[in-house]
Structure formats: structure tokens, C-alpha cells
Amino acid sequence: MQLREGRSLLLLTETCKSLRHAYQIHAQIVVNGLQRHLYSLSKIFSFFALFGCPESLGHARLIFSGTKSPNVFMWNTMIRAHSLSELHHEAVLLYPAMVAKARDLPNNFTFTFLLNSCARLAAPGPGFQIYGHVIKLGFEPDIFIRNALMHFCCSSGLADCARKLFEESSARDLVSYNTMISGMAQMCKPHAALSLFQEMSDSGIWPDEFTFVALCSACSGLNDHGLAKQIHNLVYRYLGFVDCSSGAHLVGSVIDLYTKCGEMDMARKVFSAFQPVKSLPALSSMVSGYARAGKVELARQIFDRVNKRDTILWTAIISGYSQAGRYDEALELYKEMEKSGLKPDQVTLVAVLSACAGLGALTVGERINNQSLRARFFGRDAILVTAVVDMYAKCGKIESALEIFRDVPDSQRTTHLFNAMITGLAQHGLGETAVSVFREMESTKVRPDEVTFTGLLCACSHSGLVEEGRSLFKLMSEFYGINPQMQHYCCMVDLLGRDGKLDDAHDFIRTMPFEANSVIWRSLLGSCKLHGNVEMGKIASAKLLELEPDHGARYVLLSNILATTKQWEEAGRVRKGMEQRGIQKPPGWSYIEISNGTVHQFTASNYRSHPQKEEIASKLRDMNSRLRTAGYAPSTVDVVFDVDEEEKETIVSHHSEKLALAFGLLNSGPGEVLQIMKNLRICGDCHLAFKLLSKAYAREIIVRDTARFHHFRNGLCSCKDFW
């Protein structure tokens, strides 16, 4: 076809329908030497630029760089195209080039597109520069640009700046309100969002779908089911019947709002009635909502029925299992996800790492950490770093946790990260280090919270830092204004009791602003045991029985105490009462991970079905003979103050950690450190046995129980026999 002049060219470019067609038209323009018809050229150029695939954008770039002096429309299209392809940095960099070369000045479209990209950049710097140009060139009154400026401010956390722009606007339209409400949602200011909504309806502006999507997301963190219902009602009042066709996003947002405040019945209702074709966001909301409500099975049912899953849905179910403490199943699901070919992102890795931390699965955890390093997620995500530090600490590698923590720059250290580090150090009995990390926290002006002090006080009590603990307890309320909670008192009672200040500890309990719970009495009892104070032990155990009548250990405890004071009849009655109520101690289990990364679980006295049962039995015999050689005798004092959570059988009892140890000794090389996780506190017998065995086998053994880590080495334990 012969193209002779601009008019026929224009007609042709305007009928362009497919990418192939566009290539043909462009070829004809080039063949006929018609590039000088800039208006037509820019039309076909914008088709390529906005088509939305990397290849067509590449072609658009070619056309653009071959054009001698592009007009503003072409520059704007370039910026817009990069912005739509999430290439915000490139979009912003086009602006200086444009100012230097363009024959026309930037217009309002230029700034709207640019500010949109600035809003999505991590740093506010470029946006500020553009802001300056907007003022210089007199575009500030333009409502589109004002809205774009507000959007930029909100996305960069500049709430006051956004608020000022909004207040000083002579005209505020629907988009102004929507932008502000959605900005308040992003900045977690739900009350500001609500009052903006109120203001909006007072000024007669009718809200739309966008308004409610923003309002739902702003209020989803409030955990207020009454408010959720009110917002749902408002949607009806203003928009009438909303279903998937008229507002797919909005339905999803309402569902999410309900799931976040635990209203799963309402969420389910909206989900089944108004979303005939289930959207992935709504599915993810439902899955994590059920999981958060402790209904993992229901979450799983929904998950299983989805054919096309994405990373977010997988993450929802994995973290659901992890939060429910079903760590092994969480890891299984993660394996399945990998098999399906989907790539995890930061959030997925956080969920998996927390499962590893729960299991003490170091090998898997390290693999996940390497993955996050390879994907360059690490260091850019504060939560991910926290999860990694926590994983290392809970897997026994406290030095690795510290190393990683040290590499995080001050600006990226959050309260959560400090808490994970301090808590980890506390569990390893490294009280002095925990306190010095806290001093760092104070000097970097990261605000401690109640979790920080729980960790700190716990660290002090595990390391016997009595005076330090007392002064931190004061600091918490007097300087930081944090009211001590039950766990803080609990740490203090532990701390004082351990130091032999039993009367002080008892006074502490009496002067508490609330009734002491069983944990506190149990802690006092532990101190009574350590310091041999039978009288106070009786008081504590009586309180325990009163508070936890269904807890088997308390019956045993009381009956033992009564027995020592020769109150045989009473002791028998307590025992009988316990049997009649069918109370048992909870089953104990232990995990051990061997070096091939597999995790093995053992329950007390149960290994008969294990494939290595013969070897385990013989190793147990070997362990017992070595124990006898080392002069092991079961502790009789212990029985009086039986604070153990697990039922004892014989001296040769096979508590789960002993089975795990036998298995570990069988399946590891000499000198390899063995690490065992236990679901209850380790008992006195096992503790003594492990100390002796660490020497007898010349092995370092690490046991993580519910309270802390025990590092057994050369006949001694890092807990110095207090736990």
C-alpha cells in the first residue's frame, strides 16, 4: 500500500487492533518515510508502549529513541508505559531527560503519571523534586495533580503533608476522599479514615466502590465486629446490592474485613452468596481467617478445593498450620508448594522459618535462609530478618542469631527484632548479653515494649542477675510507662526465689495488683525445692491445687508433700481423687533432627515400632550401664517437690528425650552436637542423666524444653541446675 500523506496514515493508525497489525503499520510508516507525521507516529507508538508486554515496550523504546524530537504526548506515554510495567525508577528517570530535551513543557498528565510512580518508589526523594517542579510551573491548583500529590504523600508515610494538601484544597472530589481514606488505611490510621468518610458523606459526596474498599482495609486491623457489620450495612445503603459482577474487589474486601475480626460466619455468608466465582484474595482471606480462629481443618478444606493456587494462598495455609503449632505439616505443605513450581516470596519464607523455629529444624531453616539470601530478600524486610534470628535462636545456634543481628543496620532494627534477639539470649541463659543488647536498643531509640521486658526479666532470672532484674522492673513502669503484667511478676518471683529470697518473692506475690496464676506459684515452688523450704512449698502447692484442680501433676505434688509430713491418710485421699477423675500427666514427646535434615519424633517409652528398635534398645542399655558407672542414683529429694510435668516410671524410665538421645547417638558421627526438642520441661532425673551422659560419651547435647535451652557439656549444664 502506498501511503502518501498524513491523513491516510492517521486513519490507519486509529484502526490498529492487534500487536501484529501494529507492527505492519509501523513497517509501512518506515518504508514510506513518514516518521515526520509525528501525531500519527505517536499514536502507533502509544499502542506499543501501552500494550503491556516487555516485547512491545521494547519496540516502543526503539521508536522513541529513533524520533528526533518527541512531543509531550510521547514523553508522557513513555512515563506512563514504564509506570504501568512497574518500572517506576525508569519512569522517574525519564523526567530530567524530558526537561532537558523536550520542545514543550511538561503538562498535568506528565505530573500525574510521574507522581504515581513516585508513590510506588521506596524513597520519597524523587517525589519531593517533582513536587517542587509542580509548584514552580504553577500546577498546584489542578485537582488531578493535587490528588496525585496526596497519593504520593500517603504512600511515603507523609501523613501531615497529605493532610495539609487535602485541607487546603478549594475543591475536593470523590477521588480526593478516596485517596485520603486509602492513604489512612496504608498508614494504619483507621479512625482518621472513618472520620474522613463521615466528612465525605456530610459534604454530599456519594461514596463509590473504591471508597468502601479503602474503608474496609482501613478498619480491618481494628478487630471490631460491630464496626464490620456497620460498614457492610453502609455498603448496602449507598451502593445497594453488590455482587461479583458489580464489585468483585469490594466483595473481597468485605469478606476480608469479616475474617480479620473473627466473624467467620458472616465472612462465609458473603463468600458463598455473593462470590459465585471465588477470587484468590477472598480465598486467601477465608483460609487465614479460619486458621486464625483455630479452625485449621476448615481452612484446609477451602484450600484443597482450589485448583489454581498462587503464592499468597499457599502462604496463607502454610502459616495457618505454623500458627496452630502444626509445624511438620506446615513444612510438608511447603514441600508440596515447591513441587508445584511456585516460587516462595518473603512472606512465605517467614511462615516456613517460624515452622522451623517451632520444630528446631535447623537444617531446613538454614536452607530457607540461604534461599532468602539468594533471592535478595534478606536485609530489605525487617520481618524476614526477625524470623531468621528467631529461627537460629530457637534451633540452638545463638551465635549465628547474634551474627545476623549484628549485621542489621540501626535504621532497620525494629522492636520485634530486638525482642527476638533478647528473648533468644534469655532462653540460652546469656543474661549479660541480653542486657547489653537492651542498652543498645535504648541508645538507638527503638522503643521497648512489654515483650522486651518479659525477655529481659526472664534473662535476668535465668542468669541470676537479681539486682539488674529489680532495676529493670522499675525502669519498665517508671520510665517507659509499661504496666507490669502477669509474666513480668512471674519472672520477678522466679528471680527472687532462685536467689533464695523466698520471703521477698512471697511478698511480691501478695502485693501484686492481681491474683497470682498457677505459673507464679509453680515458680515459687521450684525455688522452695531448690532451697529446701518445705513450709512455703506447702503453701505454694496448695495454691496450685486450688488454681488447677485438673492438672495431674499438682495432685502428685500435694500427695508427696503430705506424705513427707506423715499425713498418710490425706495423701492417699488426694491420690485416689486423682485416679477417680481420670487425670493423667500430658504425654511427653521429643524431636531430634539428624544431619540429613530429617526430623524424628519420640514419645515416652514408645519406640517398639521404630525401624531401629533393636539398636535403640541396645543403646539404651549401654547408656544405663555408663550411668551406673558414673554413680547415677535417682534423686529422692526430687520426689518431695515433684514439679515435673511428666510421669516417672522406673529409674530406667524412657522419657522421650532419652529415646531421642539414643537415636541421635546411633545416627551421628563422633563429636557431632546433638539437639533435642521437648514439649514439656525436662525432669530432674533426665537432667542429671544428660549431664553424666554428655561426659560419658564426650558429646555436647542441647535440649530445648518449654522454658529454655540446656547445653550439656562435660558433665555440666548451662542452666546451672535451675530451670
Place this chain on the structure above:
DNA sequence: ATAGGGTTAG
């Protein structure tokens, strides 16, 4: 101009 999944303690 729109939605969904995450970390610390007890």
C-alpha cells in the same frame, strides 16, 4: 485509584 498471606513472649 481498588483486594489477599508474615515476625517477638506467655
